[in-house]
Amino acid sequence: MNELPEELVTLPIPLVGLIGISNLHFYIEKNISTRSIVDFQRLHPVSPIATSSQQQQSHISLDPLSPKLVSADTPISSSPSNQSRIEQQLNNDLLISTPNNSGSPALQQQQHSQSQSSSPNSSTTNTVSGWRVQLLQPPIIKVVSIEVGGLTNKKEKKPNHSESFIPQGVIKANWIHKHTASLPSVVSLFLQWPEDKSPKSHDALLSQIDAVKANIKQRNVKLMIVIVTNSSNVDVYDERFSMIRRRADIDPKYIIFLNKSEMKIFVKKWEKLALELTDLHYKEECQSSKSQIAKSTHPFLVIRYHFKIAFYSEFRNDMNSSLKYYTFAYNSLKDWKPNNDPRGSRFEELRMIASFLNFKICKFYLWSNNSNEALQQFERHIRLFKIYHGPDEKQFGHYQWIAREYQIFAELLEMCTNTNRNAIPGGSIFYYQTAAKYTEERRKYFKWVSDKYSNSTSVQKFKDSKPRFNLTTGCIYIGQPPPDLSHPLDHSTPAMVGVLHDDEMDDFYRSISIELQTNYTNLIVDLLGRAFEQATIHRNTRIISFIESLIANEYFIDHQYDMALQYFNHNALTYRREKWWMLLTYTLSMCLKCVHNLNQPTSYIGYAMDLLSPDLTNSKKERSIIQQFLLYVLVDSSKLSPPISLTAPLDVKMDHTHPLINCRVQFPHSIATSHSKTEFFVVIESHFPDPIRFSKLRAVFSDPSYNKVLNGDQLSIVDPISPTLKMNQERKDLVFLPNESRLFSFTLATKEKMELECQSVILELGSSPSVNFCWNISEWAIKSDQESSDKDQHNQQPQVKKNQVTLQQQQQQQQQQLVKPDPYKKFLERSSIRILDHESLIQIKCNHTPPAIINEFYEIELELVNNDKEITKGTITFELLNPNIATNQQQQQQQQTELLLPTIEINNKPLVSSPSITQIHQTQQQAERGIYPKPSFSEQLSTLSLPHIQEKASFKKIFYLHSSQIDENRLVINVSYETKSNEISHSSKGFNFPVQIGFLTQFQFFSTNFTPNDMYDGAIVAKEPLLLLCDIRMNLPYDVVIDKTTLKINNVSQATLNPLMMGASDESGAPNDASSVPVGHLLSSSNSNLSPSTLTRDGNYSCWFNLIPLITGESLSLGSLTIYWRRKVKGNDQDDKSIVSQLPILLPHMRITTNPFITNVNVPSYGVVGVPLAHSIVITNNTNFLQEFELLVTNPASYGGSDAPFLFAGDRVGTFSIHPESTHEIRHVLLPLVAGKHPLPHFKITSKRFNKELPKTKNTNEFLFVKPFLSN
Amino acid sequence: MKKIVCVAVVGKVNDPLFIHDYSGGSEENRLKLNYIVHCSLDIIEEKPGAKKVGNDMYLGLLYPTEDYKVYGYLTNTKIKFIIVVMDSTDIKDNDIRQFFKKLHVLYVQTTSSTFYKPNSKIESNKFLNNVTTIVQTL
Structure with a gap:
């Protein structure tokens, strides 16, 4: 749109001329009202010189990854900084150009409008500026100061002008500018009202009116008169006013008065009247033009008048009429075909007029959201003028024009943002792109012109020419070349360039010279950049x-x-x-x-x-x-134009499956043994179009000593390859035929144990320099671990078996022919191999009889079965793992332990539960575990040397495991050995050894007469003998022999969990010695003379102990029972040399109290019939209270009432009291009546305080032997 | 003069499954047609949301270029049929619609073959011959 005149692009504003009192003009212009319209606005009209420098800067403005035009010609820049820069430039430009409206209209026009096809060689696209659509506030009227008589006279038209007149062009070049800048529609004459009333001064005014009227009459310019007075009191009925009104011959309302003090009010009134008159003027002009159309015969005139009507209608804001008449004009234009136009001048003119009209029509359609109509109009326009008419030398100009048309339409689409995008798919992108395409055509068509004329002196002399950017200078009609001596169309013998007039030739040469300066790439990239920008916006x-x-x-x-x-x-x-x-x-x-x-x-x-x-x-x-x-590139760069060669080796990192050439590798086995041989396969698949010879194939391993290199034949890579080569034949070279897949095999001699991985395969093309195709195998290939890792998770036992099997399989495989993978098929890729030491073939066994018992030297027999070659030396290491890892197991053991706890019963009533053995041992001493070569603590076993073991022979060794707590011991036995052939192997195996108690013990306490002391429930009585029954129940799966059991009395420190808890009633010694005082005294043991007893599963063993607790306490363990036991060996007991183990079991913690009452019953050991015997009961009150007792003597129930064997003397019923620390004796005399065994009467003494019978008297089943009386 | 210059079937991930140049032009022209078909995918991506009505898979004129018109058809499985027609020819919209329906049927028949790997390039000669036949009937 830069190429279009600004007056054409924007909406025209009615022009009013101001005559007289020029110092008022400024105030009027300043106070004219504005209106809000949306219209195009030129961003920065700049001079061609400036633009050419901008253009130089702009051509590299595309960022390759997010291209965005930053050149100044971007209409709407997406970059804020760019936007602001443009705005700033705009403001600067406006500062320069705005005041010159009236001053130098010609200059403005020269800047804004450019010569169109009058100068086709002018590189119009060199003008870099932009347009945008925005809300504007233009004045409703544009004013221009003119002198009296300043309007040019209109050419006189002859009678019947329209009928006979043959116009030389369609539209005058300066017509648009004239009506928008210099020819007013209304003239406002300002008259200074004279103070003096002399006729002379009045006549001067009248003559001024006459002069103005005469000047504007031809142009049908309307007149309004402003009488400027100095005072507000003007006599409107003054005769002089009437004379002026009559002389002016205008409606009185257009004669207005101005008092300078009321300027703003005046301007409002004035502009309203002026608008009325301008509207009237343009309306009359429209009518005048319409009447001319009717008379006109020549199509140029028809086009011209339609154009004028449309333009006048624009002044009147009558857009519908405007669009209608522009369309009429365009239709009239398209119907007219120029004849006799070999130089294409007429075609150029019509093309330019059509361009103007097309712009106007498209603009109005797009303005009214009628995208389809706009699109149709544009397509019709292009179709109409696409075919060029004129000399070939100027054809490049035609493509320049087409490109410009596309660009203008694209800019229109871009700026009319409300355009329906669906109606025009792709929006302006396509049109920018097509403009770029036609710019290419322009370059193409100019090329041969350039070849022909670029060195011509005629062209050289115009080398400093600049494009002419004017529509008016020297130009008469729009779209025509500038005139020379006569009008170009007047030439009657136009032919080719050679016969053109000199001036015209100059113009042509100038156009070539200017076109030669054109940078097409910048233009094309600029247009494509705009398309790119639009596409980016729409994604x-x-x-x-x-x-x-x-x-x-x-x-x-x-x-x-x-x-x-x-x-x-x-x-x-x-x-x-x-x-x-x-x-x-x-x-x-x-x-x-x-x-x-x-x-x-x-x-x-x-x-x-x-x-x-x-x-x-x-x-x-x-x-x-x-x-x-x-x-x-690798060997002979001179054969390339321009030469290009590789100077240093180039490593090309290849994908696993590169479509051109790919590589696969395989170790056929996942494991190999050290000091053996294994294969490694590399398959290379080539898809080079022709046979290709590589120089070297290298396989790089994690251990560089394994690296392999395969050299091809020593020929150059460009040497011809023998055509006799066949696919898939065995060859030693590195030549690949098209689509051939070749397998290369490498034999590796394994060394030490390691994980060997193929890290990369490198295929070299050429030498010095070479291209190294490098496949980093380690990035993708399967490692040997992944294949067997899941299986390796299992324990060692199956692994050994597996290895044995694998080895056997390997040996079998090696014996057989090794199967190579088919290079044309998929196969398992494996990039690493595990090199193992010689495979261990020994078998590790442990023979034992579980479970082990606490504190037992548990006998285990280690057996190594040698399936390998003869073993010369080796070591065995024992590793006892921490059992605490398996907490779950321990919890289960805990539960199990609780089941096996010894329980205490007194008179078959369970009293308390004893703490677990484990706890007891943990509190008493640190848990102890160990492996011993002998059943003693003297020496621990950690390593053992292997003797010489023959092939297929066994090695046995007994060792002992000792644990002082319930446990799940895990023992790992590692065997390292060396065979006769110096192969070192390792084997390892883990075993579990559970440790249990094995015996279930129960303890019961009785008084000496086998009754419980129940004065205090759950307690035993100190300082009185008591009996302890130990019941041992065996629940082991094997038979044991209990040699004996012993009871060891604890001292105080052993008896209590916390010595400080010892009872306060401890009467013995100093506190320091208290801990060593035994808590009881063992009187006798029932089993000191018993022979060893064999127990089978669920068998019982009982033993009795008589003891006296010596001290009292809340929680005391009287001692520990030690079971001396051994495993029963089948066979002869005499040969039994099994180890006797001791299992200490702590007696449960009991409450030991003093007896409140010490009772002694004194009865003779026998009686004699007829001899009285005394029966006394002595009771001592050990308490601190007065105690009351009740006495009741009853005969045994079997006697009835009469047949009592005794005569009885003493109280039968009674109560008595005993003071603290006092003794009371109850005496009875019994006289036996008959001999025999007789039950004694029951002397029942009950403590009132305790509400219990005294234990000593409780037994109702006491007997007395009565001898017969012997008379001698 | 041939009306249809290019027939293309584009997969659901916008990869060309079948593209055949009927213009008989140069390699450069084939390249240009490829560009046109590829660019038309952008227009198709814009189209359905705004214009799709009911079950009609025909997208109509995608966009005109200087020399050609591009028409599109989008199946429910996101397979796109695109034809490039000479701009100078006057083909009725209904004919284009019928052409696409026939092409769709041919596509379904071809891809129903057990030897066809889904979403892969169509290399069936039968399909090519059948498409050529219906191109000539238009």
Whole structure:
């Protein structure tokens, strides 16, 4: 749109001329009202010189990855900083240009409007400025100061002018400017009202009116008169006013008075009247033009008058009429075909007029949201003028025009943001892109003109010419070349350039000279950049890619290969992602050309490899050439133009499955033994279009000593390859035929134990420099671990078996022919191998009889069975693992322990539960575990040397495990040995040994007469003998022999969990010695003379102990029972040398109290019939209270009442009291009546306080033997 | 003069499954047609949301270029059929619609073959011949 005159682009504003009292004009202009309209606004009208420098800066403004125009000509820039820069520039420009409205209209026009086809060679696109659509506040009226008689006279029209007149052009070049800048529709005459009333001064006013009237009469310009008075009191009925009114011959309302003090009010009134008159003027002009149409015969006049009506209607804001008449004008124009126009001048003129009309029509359609109509109009316009009429030399100008038309329409679409996008798919993108395309055409058509004339002196003399940016200078009609001596259309013998007039030739040469300065790439990239910007806004990614490829092509044509490469490279990503192979092929081939020209051999090789890929759509021939060039880069760059060569070796990191060449590796086995041989396979698959000879194949391993190199034949890579080579035949070279897959086998001699991994395979092409295709195998291939790792998770036992099997299998496999993988099929890729030491074949066993018992020296027999070769030496190490790891197991053991706890019963009543044995031992001493070679603590076992073991022989060794707590011991036995053939092997095995108590013990306390002391429930009585029954129940799966049991009395410190808790009633010694005082005294043991007893499962063993607790306490354990036991050996007991183990079991903690009453019953051991015997009961009150007792003597129930064997003397019933620390005796005399065994009467003494019978008297089943009386 | 210059079937991930140039033009022209078809995918992505009515899979004119008109058809499985027609020819919209329906049927028949790997390039000669036949009937 830059090329269009600004007056044409924007809405015209009615022009009013101001005459007289020029100092008022400024105030009027300043106070004119404004209106709000949305219209185009030129961003920065700048001079061509300035623009050319801007253009130089702008051509590299595209960022390759997010291209965005930052050139000054961007109409709507997305960059804020850019926007502000443009606005600032706009403001600066406005400051310069605005005051010159009336001053130098010609200059303005020269800047804003440009010569159209009058100067086709003018590089109009060099003018870089922009437009935007925005809300404007223009004045409703534009004013211009003119002198009296300043209006030019209109040419006199002859009678019947329209009928006979043949116009020389369609529209005068200056017509639009004239009506918008210099020819007012209304003239406002300002008259200073004279103070004096002399006729002379009045006559001067009248003559002034006459002069003005005469001047405006021809132009039908309306007149309004402003009488400026100094005072507000003006006599309107003054005769002089009437005379002026009559002389002016205008409606009195258009004669107004101005008092300078009321300027604002006056201007409001004045502008209203002026508007009325301007509207009237343009309306009359429309009517006048319409009447002319009716008379006109020549189509030019028809077009002209329609154009004028439309333009006048625009002044009147009558847009419908305007659109209607522009359309009429366009239709009239398209119907007219110029004849006899070999130089194309008339065609150029019509084309330019059509361009103006098309712009107006499209603008109005788009303004009214009628996108379809606009689009149809534009397509019709292009269709109409696409075919060029004129000399070939000027054809490039036609393409310049078409490009400009597309650009203008694109800008219109872009700026009319409310345009329905669906109506015009792609929006302005397509039109910008097409404009760029026609700019290319322009370059193409200019090329041969340029070749012909560029060195011509005629052209050289115009080398400093600048494009002419005017519509009026020297130009009479729009679209026509500037006139020379006579009008160009007057030439009657126009032919080719050679016969043109000198001036016209000069003009042509000037156009060539200017066109030669044109930078087409900048223009094209600028247009494509705009398209790119629009596509980016609408996120049309594929269209963006397309435009990028066009931009890249343009840069390529302009030899800006770096820029081209950036765009192509970016594009390649899109096409590769969406698998558009054809587009990708083209893009990559262009990339290859770019890097070739940029002399980037590394990139060249990369793109060449891409292009050699069979996925792409290039032909085999093209691929062959690329392959050949690739080889030339390595060996003979002179065969390439421009030369390009690789100077240093290049490592190319290859994908696992690169489409051109791929590599797979395999270790056939996941494991191998040290000091043996194993195979390693490499399969290379090539898809080079032609046979190719590589130089070297290298396999790189984690241990460099295993690295392998395979050299090809010593020929150069460009040497011809024998055509007799056949696919899949065994060869030793490194030649690959097209689509051939070859397998290379390497034999590796294994060394020490390790994990050997193939890290990479490198295939070298050429030598010094070479291209090294490198596959980092370790990044993707399967490791040997992954295959067998799951199985390795199991325990060692099956592993040994598995290894045995594997080894056997391997041996079998090795004996057989090794099966190589088929290089054309998929196979398991394995990049690493585990090299093991010689495989251990010994078998580790442990013979034992579980479970072990606490404190037992548990006998275990280790047996090593040698399935290997003869063992010369070796070691066995024992490792006892911490059992606390298995907490769950321990919890289970805890529960189990509780079941096995000894319980205490007194008189078959369970009293208390004893703490677990485990706890007892933990509190008493640190838990102890160990392995011993002998059943003693003298020496621990940790390592053991292996003796010489023959093949198939066994080695046995007994050792002992001792644990002082319930446990689940895990013992790991590691065996390392060396065979006769110096092969070192390792084997390891773990065993579990549970440790249990094995015996269930129960304890019962009785008084000496086998009754419980129940004065205090759950307690035993100190200082009185008591009996302890120990019941031992065996629940082991094997038989044991209990040799004996002993009871060890604890001292105080052992008896109590906390010595401080000892009872206060301890009467013995000093506190320091208290801990060593025994808590009881063992009187006798029932089993000191018992022989050893054999117990089977669930068998019982009982023993009795008589003891006296000596001290009292709340929780005391009287001692510990030690069971001396041994495992029963089957066979003869006499030969039994099994180890006797001691199992100490702590007696439960009991409450021990003193007896409150000490009772002694004194009865003779026998009686004699007829001899009285005394029966006394002595009771001592040990308490601190007075105690009351009741006495009741009853005969045994079996006697009845009469047959008592005794006569009885004493109280039968009674009560008595005993003071504290006092003794009371109850005496009875019994006289036996008959001999025999007789039950004694029951002397029942009950304590009132305790409400219990005294234990000593409780037994109702006491007997007395009565002898018969012997008389001698 | 041939009316249809290019027929393309584009997969649901916008990869070309079938593209055939009927213009008989140069390699450059084939490339240009590829670009046109590829760019039209952008227009298709914009189209359905705004314009799709009911079960009609025909998208109509996607966009005109200088020399060609591009029409599109989008199946429910996101397979796109795109044809490029000479701009100078005057083809009725209904004919284009019928053409697409026939092409859709051919596509379904071809891809129903047990030897066809879904979403892969269509290399069936039968499909090519059948498409050529219906191109000539238009």
